Amino acid sequence: MENNNLAAPCGMYCGMCRQYLALKKGLLEEKGLKLGCQGCRIRNKNCVFIRRDCSKLRKKEIEYCYECEEMPCNNLKKIDKIYIDRYSLSFIKNLRRIEEIGVKSWLQEQKELYTCPECGGEICIHDGECYDCGLKINPNIG
Numbered sequence: 001m002e003n004n005n006l007a008a009p010c011g012m013y014c015g016m017c018r019q020y021l022a023l024k025k026g027l028l029e030e031k032g033l034k035l036g037c038q039g040c041r042i043r044n045k046n047c048v049f050i051r052r053d054c055s056k057l058r059k060k061e062i063e064y065c066y067e068c069e070e071m072p073c074n075n076l077k078k079i080d081k082i083y084i085d086r087y088s089l090s091f092i093k094n095l096r097r098i099e100e101i102g103v104k105s106w107l108q109e110q111k112e113l114y115t116c117p118e119c120g121g122e123i124c125i126h127d128g129e130c131y132d133c134g135l136k137i138n139p140n141i142g
């Protein structure tokens with residue numbers, strides 16, 4: 001079985017999330033966070049934004065939103081727009097890419113994308129910086 005713990009149903013890569021990285025790197029207090037997150041799937045929340053409104057995700061009838069004939073539903077469109085506006089990142093685009101190349105290759109791509117060009121550390125999309133050296137960067141821009 002593929003390890004897809006960091007690939008959320010909505011197309012988010014959990015490895016670039018503030019909650020995930022702060023927990024992993026022991027920065028919860030510094031970042032003003034309480035619990036952090038080990039990834040949507042491990043937490044069994046599926047998607048905090050979509051799951052409560054989606055019976056298919058709730059009942060695990062689908063693993064990713066791209067498997068759904070209604071994609072993109074209004075919930076997905078909502079979160080997609082928020083991330084495009086704030087971070088130049090499209091979950092719908094990510095989902096199409098997962099469908100195209102498979103989750104294993106996609107995770108590899110994402111890992112490389114969010115690796116700091118300066119120090120090889122991990123980049124947080126929400127803060128737009130490398131959590132290891134502090135470099136300000138959004139890999140989706142430029």
Ligand SMILES: [Zn+2]
Pocket residue numbers: 116117118119120121122130131132133134135
């Ligand atoms: Zn760095």
